[in-house]
Amino acid sequence: MKRVERYNFLPESVFIHPTTAIDHGCIVGIETKVWHFSHIADSARIGENCNIGQNCYIAGIIGDRCKIQNNVSIYKGVEIGDNVFLGPSCVFTNVLRPRAFIEQKDNFQKTIIKRGATIGANATIVCGITIGEYAFVGAGSVVTKDVRDYGLVVGNPARLIGKVTKKGNKTKEYV
Numbered sequence: 543m544k545r546v547e548r549y550n551f552l553p554e555s556v557f558i559h560p561t562t563a564i565d566h567g568c569i570v571g572i573e574t575k576v577w578h579f580s581h582i583a584d585s586a587r588i589g590e591n592c593n594i595g596q597n598c599y600i601a602g603i604i605g606d607r608c609k610i611q612n613n614v615s616i617y618k619g620v621e622i623g624d625n626v627f628l629g630p631s632c633v634f635t636n637v638l639r640p641r642a643f644i645e646q647k648d649n650f651q652k653t654i655i656k657r658g659a660t661i662g663a664n665a666t667i668v669c670g671i672t673i674g675e676y677a678f679v680g681a682g683s684v685v686t687k688d689v690r691d692y693g694l695v696v697g698n699p700a701r702l703i704g705k706v707t708k709k710g711n712k713t714k715e716y717v
Contacts, residue, residue: 571606585618595630605657619650619669626655629663629681636669656691660710665700678706 557575558564568582571590576582580598588594589606599615605624613631616622620634636650651670655661659673662681673679677689680696689695694704694712705713 568600577612583618586616589624611663617650620653620655622655623657623659623675625658627660628655629661629665631664632661633664633666634669635667638669658708676706676708676710678710 555572556570559576559578559580561579562576563581565582565584567584568586570582570588571592573591574588574594576594578596580594580596580600582588583599583601586600587603588600589604589608591606592604592608592610594600594610595612595614597613598610601618602616602620602622604610604616604622605626607624608622608626608628610616610628611630614628615634617634617636619636622628634653637646638651640646653667653669654672656673656675658676659678661667661673661679662683664682665679666684667673668684668686671685671688673685673689674691674693676691677693677695679685679689679700683696683700684698685695685700692705693702694706695702705715707713
């Protein structure tokens with residue numbers, strides 16, 4: 543990965559839409575594309591060959607070959623592994639009990655999304671949990687606890703209903 547200092551120092555293979563804000567000090571990997579109206583914060587670390595959709599905010603760590611759909615915010619403390627898919631408008635929280643009148647930047651909880659996982663559209667991931675390798679979170683789910691590798695979770699609160707293959711197909715195996 544190469545350090546991004548300003549637009550004119552980006553590797554030629556990186557595409558940053560002109561409406562995107564890039565903060566000094568972030569890292570963006572080669573072959574990555576960042577689309578309209580996004581903001582890449584100084585703490586962001588984005589891997590190679592990623593696709594970041596429109597209106598995204600990135601301050602966390604993203605692995606290689608990830609696809610981040612529109613309207614996703616990845617805050618500091620969120621770590622995304624390689625080959626992860628984040629559906630449109632999925633949400634990551636960063637504090638368990640937020641209050642507008644209490645400064646809690648030192649209380650951000652670490653959230654880990656492991657390699658190959660999929661988070662469906664409009665899902666909410668409560669901070670401080672780990673979503674396992676190749677796990678699948680259904681659209682609109684609210685995940686409040688860890689999800690095991692290859693686990694399929696849905697609902698509010700999300701509950702384990704099965705297992706998926708590496709390709710994301712539901713298996714006949716019981717959980």
